[in-house]
Amino acid sequence: MSGPGPSLPRRLARYGAAALWVATAFSVRPAAAPPARRTARPSKAEIAADRRRDLLTYGIGYGLALALTLLAFALVYWRWAEPPVALALVFGLGLVQVLVQFRCFLHIDFKGQARDDLLLILFSTLIVLLMVGGTLVVLFNLRARMM
Amino acid sequence: MTDPQLRHVGLKVGGFEAIDVEEAETGIFGFWVFLMSDAILFALLFAVYGTQLAATAGAPGPAAEFKIDSAFWETMVLLLSSFTYGMSSFAMKYGGQLRWVVGMLLVTLVLGLTFLGMEANDFAVMIHDGATPDRSGFLSAFFALVPTHGLHVVAGCSWIVVMLVQVAAFGLDDRVKINLLRLGLFWHFLDVIWIAIFSVVYLQGVMR
Structure with a gap:
């Protein structure tokens, strides 16, 4: 080393x-200063x-x-x-x-300001996957058995 | 909460005066809840469509009925309208030049109506060919899924008109700005749904 x-x-x-x-x-904010409390208006x-x-x-x-x-x-x-x-x-x-x-x-990104939205979207995605996946599995299985 | 700006909005619109930031955030987040419940509705319509894909029962099937050129141009129109709406939001965030905000909204409205006209024409041709919803499980599922998106676009276009009236009546005040942000989420969301329809319904349909 x-x-x-x-x-x-x-x-x-x-x-x-x-x-x-x-x-x-x-998506990176190019401002050099950390995003501290913005009391004044942002600069030009x-x-x-x-x-x-x-x-x-x-x-x-x-x-x-x-x-x-x-x-x-x-x-x-x-x-x-x-x-x-x-x-x-x-x-x-x-x-x-x-x-x-x-x-x-x-x-929507992973950078803080939309964290709640992101969680909501991820949870909805999970629900969608479960319901759509379940529907497809059950009905295709049924079709295969009936054909 | 160190940054006194809207945190739920990617296009963080600062400088709200009449409304406090938290109220604006709650309003936008509530709209996301609606959008996601709408997404679940569409997802289940897609699931039903998937199960009915082979159930043509002697009626015209996807390969015979789908006009890929038309679906392609509809995709292009809707995608462009999503971009023009984005430009309207952009103009609203930076300076809020009314000319640009309203101009881009009008372009978006025209593109939305163009899309609806093309789609209505597609449906009319299908129905003229005898591909009506009562003919088969496949056609029922198709007419449940795609026109539901069309109805959403109708709602979106009406909403754009309402917002144009609000802008004319109130100018770009805080409430109008928040409404425009919500409409933007709705409009971009509709484009996302259409991408799924274009892939799952049209591209898959003509592939068979």
Whole structure:
């Protein structure tokens, strides 16, 4: 551990952290000061930075949603994959797009200000999975037995 | 609660004067509760649709009835409307230039109505082909799921009109701002539901 550079795991961790930071960069508030009590109005620079970031969020959200839709459409329209694979891909792309829209348009993230909303959404997702999953299992089982 | 801003709103609209922040937060959170109950409604309609997919009973099936081009353009229109609504919220947050807020709302309304027109045309063609809800389990499930989303879009469009009237009557005061935020959640949520319909109903349907 006395080499000239940092150890490999540490370097990997650093790269990982950097990648994570890039991935969430558009959600990071670039203000240098900690989010302490804001007594005065935010400065012009802060507003400008927020403004740019919000616009970027909408732009990225729209671009990603568009790309994911086009990809799913192309998969089916030009038959790029066999039906079972294509179906799985279409559902996967749809799911990713739902996440993108929740993040960029509905502004749900893991950063505090919407924690209650996030918990509500996660709980609803659990309920949905249980009810939809249960319905599908029971009824497909019934169909298989009756056919 | 150190930051005197709306915490439930991603587009944190600061500078509320007449309403205290907690009241605004509660209002937005309550609307999320409604949205999630609506999501459960849609999820179960999707589940029913999934179970009825093969139950065509000799009536026209998905591959014969779905027009993928039309569904694709409807998706594009609704997605763009989601973005234009976002631009309206954006304009409201920064400076609140009435011209932009109202202009983008109007564009969103036109796109919403375009979507509804295209969808109504799709249904009319299906019914003309004899694909009516009473023909099969599949068609019943289809007409339970997709028009429910259409009705939501009708409600959304009416709500946009109501908000335009409110903006005209009151200007962008605190209550109008909060209402616009709620409408925004509703509108973006409808686009999310449509993505599921496009994937599960239309893309899966023409694949078969």
